[in-house]
Amino acid sequence: MSVKLTTRQVGDVTVIDVAGRITLGEGSSVLRDAMRDLVSKGQKKILLNLGEVSYIDSSGIGELVSGFTTVTNSGGALKLLNLNKRVKDLLQITKLYTVFDVHEDEAGAIRSFA
Amino acid sequence: MRENASHRPEAVEWFLDSTLESVDSAEELAMGMAQRAGMDEDDLMKIGMAIRESVVNAVVHGNRYNAHKKVRFAVASDGQQFTIRIGDEGEGFDFSSIPDPLAPENLLRTSGRGIFLIRSFMDDFQMRRLESGGTEVTLVKNLVSK
Numbered sequence: 001m002s003v004k005l006t007t008r009q010v011g012d013v014t015v016i017d018v019a020g021r022i023t024l025g026e027g028s029s030v031l032r033d034a035m036r037d038l039v040s041k042g043q044k045k046i047l048l049n050l051g052e053v054s055y056i057d058s059s060g061i062g063e064l065v066s067g068f069t070t071v072t073n074s075g076g077a078l079k080l081l082n083l084n085k086r087v088k089d090l091l092q093i094t095k096l097y098t099v100f101d102v103h104e105d106e107a108g109a110i111r112s113f114a
Numbered sequence: 115m116r117e118n119a120s121h122r123p124e125a126v127e128w129f130l131d132s133t134l135e136s137v138d139s140a141e142e143l144a145m146g147m148a149q150r151a152g153m154d155e156d157d158l159m160k161i162g163m164a165i166r167e168s169v170v171n172a173v174v175h176g177n178r179y180n181a182h183k184k185v186r187f188a189v190a191s192d193g194q195q196f197t198i199r200i201g202d203e204g205e206g207f208d209f210s211s212i213p214d215p216l217a218p219e220n221l222l223r224t225s226g227r228g229i230f231l232i233r234s235f236m237d238d239f240q241m242r243r244l245e246s247g248g249t250e251v252t253l254v255k256n257l258v259s260k
Contacts, residue, residue, distance in 0.1 A: 024170055025134045057166055058231055062224035069222055086159065093234055094227055095216050 003027040003053075005034050013045040013113050014038055015081075015106070019052035022060030031060075035067040035078070044076025045113045049106070051082030061094060068100060077101070081109050124150065125190040130169070132177035132185060132202075137169045140187050144198060151191040151257055160235035161196065161255055167228040168200045168251050176202025176249055186250075194258055201250035206243050 003020040016034060021027050038046055048067070050056075056064075064080075071078040079101040083091065091097040103109035124147055130136035141162050148161050169185060177183040186201040213220045215227045233239050238254035 023166070024137075024174070057163060057170070058225070058227040059170070061227055065222055066224045069224075090231075094230070095221060099221055 003030050005030060007034070007038075010047075010106075010110050013047055013110050014043050015047045015049055015110075017049045017052065021055040022053060022063065023055065023057045024059035028059045028063040031063050032066060035070060039070055039074050039076065044071065044074060046071055046076065046078045047081055047103075047106075047109050047113075048078065049081040050087055051084065053084065053087055056087055056090060061090060061096065064100070065096065077113060079103060079109055079112065081106055122150075123190075123192045125188070127186070127188040130173075130185040130187050132173045132179050132181065132183050134170075134173065136173060136185060136187075137166055140169045140185075140200075141165050143187075144189050147189055147191055148196055148255075151193075151196055153196065153255070153257070157255060161198075161253075164232045164235045164253050165198060165200075167232050168198070168253060171207075171228060171251075172200050172202035172204075172249075175207060176204030178204065191257070194256070196255040196257055198253040199250060200253075201244060202248040203246065204248050206247060207249050209241055 003018060003022055006017040008015050018031065022031055035046065068078045081103050083102060088097065091100065101112065103112065126143065128143065130140060144165050145158060145162055148158055153161065169187065172185045173179060177185060183203040188199040190197045209229060212226055212229055215223065215230045220226065232253065236253045237256045240252040242250055244250050
């Protein structure tokens with residue numbers, strides 16, 4: 001399984017439920033395209049739910065950073081939800097955990113965009 | 115705790131195509147050997163990721179997807195250490211040119227974390243320029259509990 005994205009709207013926040021592997025190739029490009037598409041449509045509040053992500057490599061981390069930069073530069077905010085231990089560990093050792101606004105509760109994450 | 119009491123030495127050598135599919139093949143092969151060597155789940159994850167990053171480097175940055183070039187992938191497990199050697203046929207790479215991914219000014223770079231992750235996950239990491247012109251990296255995970 002590569003990666004599967006499901007997009008849903010909660011108020012004015014777009015939630016992207018990500019499942020599978022975010023690795024070099026299809027996995028990272030699908031995520032990149034999805035975030036750029038949302039930004040191009042004017043969506044500026046994006047919550048990435050990574051709860052079902054089984055694996056992420058350095059390319060996938062790079063796509064998270066790219067998405068963060070793209071959304072932030074457009075005046076919006078990209079936040080992360082439901083990191084599993086592996087993803088959390090990766091973001092911590094790469095010192096990115098403090099760069100992202102990370103949440104464990106979806107309702108709280110949605111409220112934080114207000 | 116790693117258990118290697120019943121471990122039998124193993125060694126394999128593959129010559130992989132310069133494709134991203136080879137990354138999956140290499141990881142799958144080495145994971146099987148690492149499991150048989152008694153690695154725990156945490157070490158398996160670390161070895162798998164280190165291998166993926168290394169083979170991606172060989173395919174993408176070394177051989178540049180050249181269909182005429184191969185990636186040499188050798189894995190050996192001797193009961194003490196799990197050693198992986200990955201060599202490409204590229205034009206060589208200056209690893210010292212990679213910026214520190216943890217430096218504040220580099221945190222938002224979208225690339226340049228692969229070597230850092232490999233170093234973080236393995237007990238030893240060496241790289242050398244091959245006489246043939248490519249680059250070889252050696253990754254080592256100790257099997258014996260410290």
